[in-house]
Amino acid sequence: MKNNEDCKDPSGVNRRDFVKLSGMVAALPLIGFKFAHAGGKISVASQEFPSSPENIVPTCSSFDCGGKCDIRAHVQEGVVTRISTRPDADLDPEMPIMRACVRGRSYRKFVYHPDRLKYPMKRVGKRGEGKFERISWDEATTLIADNLKRITEKYGPESRYVHVGTAVSGSPFSGDTMVRRLLNQTGGYLNTYHSVSMGNTAAATPYTYGAAASGNTLDTLADTPLVILWGHNPNETIFGHTNHYFQKMKQNGTRFIVVDPRYSDTAASLADQWIPLLPSTDNALMDAMMYVIITENLHDKAFVERYTLGFDERSMPEGVPANESLVAYLTGAKDGVKKTPEWAEKITHVPAQTIRQLARDYATTKPAALIQGWGPQRHNCGERTARGSTLLATITGNVGVKGGWAGGYGGDSSRKFTAGVEMPDNPVSKKISVMNWVQAADDASKITPADGLTGGDKLDSNIRILFSLAGNYLANQNPDIHQAVKVLEDDSKIEFIVASDLFLTPSAKYADLLLPETSFMERWNIGESWGTGNYLILSEKLIEPQFESRTDYDWIREVAGKLGVEKEFSLGRTEKDWIVSIWEKTRESMPEEKLPTFDELLITRRYLFKDKPHIAFEANIRDPQNNPFPTPSGKIEIFSKRLYDMQHPEIPALSHYVPAHEGPEDELSARFPLQLITWKGKNRANSTQYANPWLKEVLEQKLWINPADAMQRGIAQGDSVRIHNDRGVTLIPAEVTQRIMPGVVALQAGAWWQPDENGVDRGGCANVLSSARITALAKGNSHQTMLVEVVKA
Numbered sequence: 001m002k003n004n005e006d007c008k009d010p011s012g013v014n015r016r017d018f019v020k021l022s023g024m025v026a027a028l029p030l031i032g033f034k035f036a037h038a039g040g041k042i043s044v045a046s047q048e049f050p051s052s053p054e055n056i057v058p059t060c061s062s063f064d065c066g067g068k069c070d071i072r073a074h075v076q077e078g079v080v081t082r083i084s085t086r087p088d089a090d091l092d093p094e095m096p097i098m099r100a101c102v103r104g105r106s107y108r109k110f111v112y113h114p115d116r117l118k119y120p121m122k123r124v125g126k127r128g129e130g131k132f133e134r135i136s137w138d139e140a141t142t143l144i145a146d147n148l149k150r151i152t153e154k155y156g157p158e159s160r161y162v163h164v165g166t167a168v169s170g171s172p173f174s175g176d177t178m179v180r181r182l183l184n185q186t187g188g189y190l191n192t193y194h195s196v197s198m199g200n201t202a203a204a205t206p207y208t209y210g211a212a213a214s215g216n217t218l219d220t221l222a223d224t225p226l227v228i229l230w231g232h233n234p235n236e237t238i239f240g241h242t243n244h245y246f247q248k249m250k251q252n253g254t255r256f257i258v259v260d261p262r263y264s265d266t267a268a269s270l271a272d273q274w275i276p277l278l279p280s281t282d283n284a285l286m287d288a289m290m291y292v293i294i295t296e297n298l299h300d301k302a303f304v305e306r307y308t309l310g311f312d313e314r315s316m317p318e319g320v321p322a323n324e325s326l327v328a329y330l331t332g333a334k335d336g337v338k339k340t341p342e343w344a345e346k347i348t349h350v351p352a353q354t355i356r357q358l359a360r361d362y363a364t365t366k367p368a369a370l371i372q373g374w375g376p377q378r379h380n381c382g383e384r385t386a387r388g389s390t391l392l393a394t395i396t397g398n399v400g401v402k403g404g405w406a407g408g409y410g411g412d413s414s415r416k417f418t419a420g421v422e423m424p425d426n427p428v429s430k431k432i433s434v435m436n437w438v439q440a441a442d443d444a445s446k447i448t449p450a451d452g453l454t455g456g457d458k459l460d461s462n463i464r465i466l467f468s469l470a471g472n473y474l475a476n477q478n479p480d481i482h483q484a485v486k487v488l489e490d491d492s493k494i495e496f497i498v499a500s501d502l503f504l505t506p507s508a509k510y511a512d513l514l515l516p517e518t519s520f521m522e523r524w525n526i527g528e529s530w531g532t533g534n535y536l537i538l539s540e541k542l543i544e545p546q547f548e549s550r551t552d553y554d555w556i557r558e559v560a561g562k563l564g565v566e567k568e569f570s571l572g573r574t575e576k577d578w579i580v581s582i583w584e585k586t587r588e589s590m591p592e593e594k595l596p597t598f599d600e601l602l603i604t605r606r607y608l609f610k611d612k613p614h615i616a617f618e619a620n621i622r623d624p625q626n627n628p629f630p631t632p633s634g635k636i637e638i639f640s641k642r643l644y645d646m647q648h649p650e651i652p653a654l655s656h657y658v659p660a661h662e663g664p665e666d667e668l669s670a671r672f673p674l675q676l677i678t679w680k681g682k683n684r685a686n687s688t689q690y691a692n693p694w695l696k697e698v699l700e701q702k703l704w705i706n707p708a709d710a711m712q713r714g715i716a717q718g719d720s721v722r723i724h725n726d727r728g729v730t731l732i733p734a735e736v737t738q739r740i741m742p743g744v745v746a747l748q749a750g751a752w753w754q755p756d757e758n759g760v761d762r763g764g765c766a767n768v769l770s771s772a773r774i775t776a777l778a779k780g781n782s783h784q785t786m787l788v789e790v791v792k793a
């Protein structure tokens with residue numbers, strides 16, 4: 001990857017001139033707009049585009065892919081003929097280089113795919129059978145309005161539900177948001193909490209620091225000598241402009257260690273050392289690292305003394321018996337077991353000497369950043385793992401300091417959109433965890449506050465009408481597909497399911513009404529970079545909607561009309577008007593930033609926020625007297641009395657190793673001896689673009705298996721293998737590779753579920769095998785924790 005220095009500006013235009021120049025062009029918005037769309041040689045801001053009959057329009061997608069790249073759509077007579085990316089000649093040296101990835105380069109094959117849904121359809125066969133009949137849009141919106149009225153009258157607003165759907169979420173405007181607005185204006189709906197992406201980290205981190213946002217801007221890591229990427233794979237998952245910074249740091253000599261059961265692409269491109277460990281045993285490795293650090297006296301004593309609670313017996317909160325502190329746990333004062341590297345080696349399969357060295361390296365390199373990705377927390381023990389990394393950062397004094405990192409990846413997104421779609425209050429105050437939706441559809445009366453119901457003691461209705469917009473989560477992405485589709489197939493449970501997508505996905509098959517949405521190229525939006533990324537890119541309508549597709553907003557507005565609330569709902573705004581209003585409100589709320597007006601944005605195309613390095617908890621560390629941590633004690637809580645009072649064996653007051661359900665120590669491993677994990681690979685964003693032919697060529701869906709495990713089972717390279725447990729079976733080819741450690745197998749997440757006539761999946765979809773077990777504290781997902789056996793098919 002090239003860094004900014006490679007983009008020398010031949011004309012000598014510096015950033016100030018660039019802004020001025022943009023402003024000058026912007027003073028003539030109409031002409032500027034024409035510039036961007038005119039053929040021939042054009043000059044937009046300080047960028048020169050080559051002479052050609054096509055227009056080259058800088059844009060981006062609104063996918064939830066981790067990145068938000070600056071792509072260039074070549075548009076000719078209403079057709080996107082090519083996708084390229086930000087050229088070297090782009091003259092904004094301060095803009096992180098965000099070149100299109102392989103998915104971005106293939107967008108055209110997604111948008112112009114022959115299998116795209118072309119018109120609205122209603123179900124004619126049994127639910128899930130996939131038989132549909134073409135209807136008109138008028139019929140479709142009448143069906144929605146009628147069902148909404150009927151179901152709401154019969155069951156009340158708690159019966160209305162909006163499902164997980166993340167494909168349009170890298171932007172402030174989406175069908176998902178607008179359907180929630182409409183439901184709020186007409187009585188409310190059963191809302192949810194918990195992010196399946198990082199909700200376990202978000203729930204656990206505040207027990208240490210009092211707040212969840214524990215990430216820094218990456219510019220603050222420039223001089224960090226050691227980075228430990230703990231289950232973090234940004235080479236594929238992108239995460240804002242992480243690669244831009246990490247590659248620069250690598251060139252500057254930063255040492256990278258990757259802790260991951262897989263030799264990920266990130267390990268391949270960055271790591272000086274790869275440390276594989278058995279999935280879900282991370283806390284045992286962390287415990288042993290802390291044991292080494294403390295027994296070798298390498299911890300930051302002044303930091304621990306000044307800022308923390310629960311390190312040793314001298315700093316425990318009131319009302320807790322002896323031997324509950326971190327030191328007591330690690331040295332065995334509590335349970336007679338010293339948490340030595342030898343103890344951890346048996347659990348994690350990381351050699352004791354490697355653990356010792358890792359602990360010493362982390363504790364003696366100042367500062368050092370242990371950055372945990374979200375893979376380790378998408379486990380049944382995810383909350384413990386997320387908190388475990390906060391304890392390591394704390395005892396080494398890496399919290400709140402430049403070059404350090406506090407724990408689970410939180411990022412700093414405070415400088416992007418401050419305004420969104422105006423959302424009226426939801427009259428329904430009860431909420432369920434997203435993990436409870438199947439139960440809420442099956443028999444909602446069984447969901448109690450202990451299962452995660454908030455805002456009330458019980459639910460008054462099952463889910464009876466469900467909207468799944470831009471999601472494949474009814475089946476494919478949901479853990480334990482089979483238990484979900486059993487409830488979906490019974491149309492006396494959820495009575496009406498509306499899905500909008502571009503493809504007939506495994507989830508869309510369960511719709512009663514299937515609506516073809518436009519792609520991001522066929523509508524207006526503004527792309528927002530993830531986490532630490534600090535820029536916005538206009539995502540303009542480039543082409544007319546294909547076939548009979550319509551934007552979600554367009555049909556929701558029509559439904560609002562049929563419910564008699566069109567004016568309140570739309571405020572008379574077109575989709576573009578909404579985008580303009582969100583932009584202008586954001587602009588007004590941050591006058592110091594001097595965001596361009598929307599008309600100016602049509603020319604400048606992107607906005608990079610002014611550099612404000614951010615370090616999580618910096619103020620709490622600099623001046624703890626005036627900025628106590630927002631925990632009950634005002635300190636960093638190594639020991640959490642709040643967790644202690646819960647007396648739950650899976651959420652210990654000190655985060656430490658507890659064998660996970662379906663981890664390597666589970667007795668189920670006698671029957672299913674391999675741990676299966678999934679990862680987010682480069683050729684799709686979750687399941688989005690699964691059908692893209694170019695991307696299928698990039699990576700074939702295969703099971704990664706270590707040569708030792710393959711040999712034991714008589715499996716050779718490319719053999720078809722049967723991966724199974726009590727929940728399901730999938731059958732795909734094996735990739736016999738050292739890139740996965742023995743005892744562990746791995747599948748890329750997001751392959752389409754393709755059951756044959758015997759119910760055997762032929763697609764390599766891991767969610768026929770994954771478990772819907774919820775995590776103890778967050779009531780969240782554990783997509784990654786599952787045991788399987790693999791045999792030659």
Ligand SMILES: Nc1nc2c(c(=O)[nH]1)N[C@H]1C(S)=C(S)[C@@H](COP(=O)(O)OP(=O)(O)OC[C@H]3O[C@@H](n4cnc5c(=O)[nH]c(N)nc54)[C@H](O)[C@@H]3O)O[C@H]1N2
Binds near residue numbers: 262
């Ligand atoms: N290319 C691409 N990019 C994406 C996405 C995509 O689908 N494709 N999805 C986007 C979305 S929605 C999200 S939420 C983010 C997710 O980002 P992450 O959750 O960070 O990504 P994952 O690939 O699930 O996990 C990261 C790494 O954790 C490892 N891992 C799994 N289990 C364990 C464990 O027990 N211990 C340790 N130490 N490591 C473990 C995996 O092997 C993997 O390499 O990515 C985003 N970016």
Ligand SMILES: Nc1nc2c(c(=O)[nH]1)N[C@H]1C(S)=C(S)[C@@H](COP(=O)(O)OP(=O)(O)OC[C@H]3O[C@@H](n4cnc5c(=O)[nH]c(N)nc54)[C@H](O)[C@@H]3O)O[C@H]1N2
Binds near residue numbers: 196
């Ligand atoms: N095994 C396993 N399962 C997982 C995970 C894991 O790590 N492992 N990760 C979980 C995580 S973190 C996430 S975020 C979820 C993601 O799960 P989902 O939110 O279901 O995301 P996708 O699978 O990308 O499905 C999005 C769908 O939207 C469609 N789509 C794309 N663009 C548009 C559009 O403009 N309009 C409309 N209407 N539709 C569009 C796509 O074709 C696709 O079918 O998966 C979860 N599931």
Ligand code: SF4
Binds near residue numbers: 061069100103104238
């Ligand atoms: S899919 Fe994501 S990472 Fe790839 S080009 Fe598009 S925005 Fe960038």
Ligand SMILES: [Mo]
Binds near residue numbers: 166196197
């Ligand atoms: Mo996600």
